[in-house]
Amino acid sequence: MTNPIWAKQDELPKITAPTNLRAEVDLDASQIKLTWKDNSKNETGFIIERKTLDSSYSEIAKVKEDATSYIDSEPYNNTKHFYRVRLIIPKLIRPSPTR
Numbered sequence: 088m089t090n091p092i093w094a095k096q097d098e099l100p101k102i103t104a105p106t107n108l109r110a111e112v113d114l115d116a117s118q119i120k121l122t123w124k125d126n127s128k129n130e131t132g133f134i135i136e137r138k139t140l141d142s143s144y145s146e147i148a149k150v151k152e153d154a155t156s157y158i159d160s161e162p163y164n165n166t167k168h169f170y171r172v173r174l175i176i177p178k179l180i181r182p183s184p185t186r
Contacts, residue, residue, distance in 0.1 A: 101127075101128075101129075102127060102129070102130075102174065102176055103126040103127045104126065104127070104173075104174060105123040105124060105125055105126060105127070105133065105172045105174070106123065106124045106126060107122075107123055107124040108121065108122075108123045108170065108171070108172055109121070109122050109123070110168070110170060112162075116162070116164060117160070117162075118158050118159065118160050118162070119158070119159040119162050119168065119170075120156060120157075120158050120159075121135065121156060121157045121158070121159065121170055121172070122155060122156045123155060123156075123172050124155065125153055125154070125155050127174055127176075129176060129177070130152050130153075130174045130175055130176055131152050131175050131176065131177055132149055132150055132151050132152050132154070132175040133149070133150050133152075133154055133157075133172050133173065133174060133175060134146055134148075134149055134172070134173045134174075134175060135147050135148040135149070135150065135157050135159075135170065135171075135172055136170065136171050136172075136173065137159065137162075137168055137169070137170050138168070138169045139163060139166050139167065139168060139169070140166075140167055144169075144171060147159065147161075149175070157172075
């Protein structure tokens with residue numbers, strides 16, 4: 088059995104997801120440049136995920152904290168892509184309350 092993590096609401100770090108995700112395709116469609124706004128001050132990086140109409144999201148890359156762009160150099164030709172960017176946040180570890 089695992090112990091629950093205890094923390095007061097005001098002790099939790101504010102976590103704000105990235106916004107304004109944009110994709111720009113180069114002229115020969117060999118690369119897609121993703122850009123986003125980093126709204127968080129406590130992430131340790133970002134996970135970039137991609138899917139097509141017929142697939143589920145899967146991780147294609149991880150980038151470091153404060154990154155605001157990524158170049159997908161392996162897109163599927165003539166295929167509509169969907170992307171999302173997720174935060175990597177440090178684990179919240181708090182001591183269990185005294186009993």
